[in-house]
Amino acid sequence: MPSLRVAVGSLRAPKVNAICAALEACRPLLRPDSQVEIVPVDVPSGVRPTPLSRAETMQGAKARAEALKRISLERAELCDYFVGLEGGLDVIELDGERRVFLESWVYVLGDDAHGHYGQSGAIALPDELAAQVVDEGVDLSEAIDRYAGARGVRNGLGAWGILTQGLITREDAFRIAAINAFSPFFQHRRAASTEP
DSSP states (O other): EEEEEEESSOOOOOHHHHHHHHHHHHHHHHTOOEEEEEEOOOOOOOOOOOOOOOHHHHHHHHHHHHHHHHHHHTTOOOEEEEEEEEEEEEEEETTTTTEEEEEEEEEHHHHOEEEEEEEEEEOOOOOHHHHIIITOOOHHHHHHHHHTSOOGGGTTTHHHHHHTTTTTOHHHHHHHHHHHHHHHHHHHHHHHOOOO
């Protein structure tokens, strides 16, 4: 059985598990006769630890995917897809109030240099948490640990899990973002297969 080889720009379990779950769902639409092989690699995002805008978060996800592709070419280890993941904040002014949302973004780069973004949706940060991260410059991973009274939250439920009381975990958010990012690839395959 041929393999569908996918490089993932993280070693963190919630991110790697999210891509595994997304590919389990997408594989029949991408390449049904394949077995998925995940290649996790720690790569830099090129953005601050907690991005403070949607654009910066998206830039971080794309930079990770592009770094994976460069490494793959240098090592002559070919992959079908390169997946960059980045969580960050979207800080907006609406009706005279600052609102801060946590978002998870994924960028999937194909072996042909075409790439697509996918997003998880967003959840509002409580004001005290937003103030620590946006105003005081505390990394979200540290701030959510304090907020939750726990350590290593990002390696488990993540901020998503804490803020939703476990209804949506960090892994869930990245899984949704990954499916959204992979969807143009299988939409393209479907469109090509239905052409006369």
